Amino acid sequence: MRTVEKALRLLEYFDDQRPEIGLSELARLSGIDKATxxxxxxxxxxxxLLEQDTTTRQWRLGAGILRLARLREAAFPVTRVLTPILERLAEVTGETAHASLLSGRDLGTVGVVESARSNRVYIEPGLMLPLHATASGLAFTAFARPEVRAQVLTRTLARITETTPTDSAQLASRLSEVEARGYATADQTFEAEVFGLAMPLFGADGFAMGALAIATPSSRVSDDHIAMLVSALSPAARDATLGLGGRIPPHHRIAA
Incomplete structure (x- = not known):
């Protein structure tokens, strides 16, 4: 792995649960020696991009991240486009709605609107979603460029839960199913008691650049519930794709 890539990957360890991280912890998480x-x-x-607390000596994301985020949003208005779509989707379905875009090797969550129900799924802002273990990842990969899909199938697939697909042949079969019906489902493959349903978000080239998804407690899942989620997600994914300047390819279809 190149030095620049290694350095930038350190940023991925910062999240809501770890807004500040010490040098030793970053070395442990990354597997890179402390001096490097x-x-x-x-x-x-x-x-x-980073700054250090002068008292605790811990590291956190710096103000440079905000500047880059503002530049990104001005040129490619993700938040402005996706937020109202996610709000409507969460209201219509009564479930947590979230959107993600490709960020390195996996999908990075770029928007979340939680369900108003007391029994709901919480999704951490900025959460990274593995391509093989989440509905969003499956929806993206099934409609990604062929070389991207091929690369995913050659990876070592980490087992996250007991139902996570870890065999490339099994994953390839699931991707074919997703491609045929137009959406992906994942039942407790990333987190226990969580069921996900996702559809791809397409870029201007007609290939997937991310996913729009719904997360619901597995206890609420039924055939009727899934049909309702698909019915709500389909127009939302279309609006999000078009709003982001993407193009829906002719071969993409939704089977409710």
Whole structure:
């Protein structure tokens, strides 16, 4: 792995549960020696991507991230487009709605609107979604460029729960099913008691660039419930694709 890639991957360890991380912890998480990690942290601090608390000596995301995020949003208005779509989707379905875009090797969550129900699925903002273990990942991969799909099938597929697909042949079969019906489902393959249903978000080239999804407690799932989710998700995914400047390919169809 290239040095720049290694450095940028350190940013992926910061999340809602770990907004600040110490040098030793980052070295442990990344598997990189402390001296190298410290050098990478220093380089990113100079560009504003990271900063260090002078009292605790822990590291956190820097103000440079905000500047880049504003530039990204101005040029490619993801939040402005997706937020109202997610709000409507959560209201119509009564479930948590979320959107993700390709970020490195997996999908990065770029928007979440939680269900108003007391029994609901919580999704951490910025959560990374493995392509093989989530409905969003399956929906993306099934409609991604052929070379991307082929690369995913050559990976070592980590087992996250007892039902996570870890065999490439099994995953290839699931991707074919997703491609045929137009949406993906995943029952407790990433998190216990969570059922996901997702559809791809297409880019201007007609290939998937992310996914729009619904997460519901597995206890609420039934054939009728799934049919309702598909019916609500289909127009929402279409609106999101078009709103982001994408193009829905002719071969993509939704089978309710």
């Amino acid at each position: 990690v410290l050098r990478m942290l220093g380089d990113m601090a100079e560009t504003g």
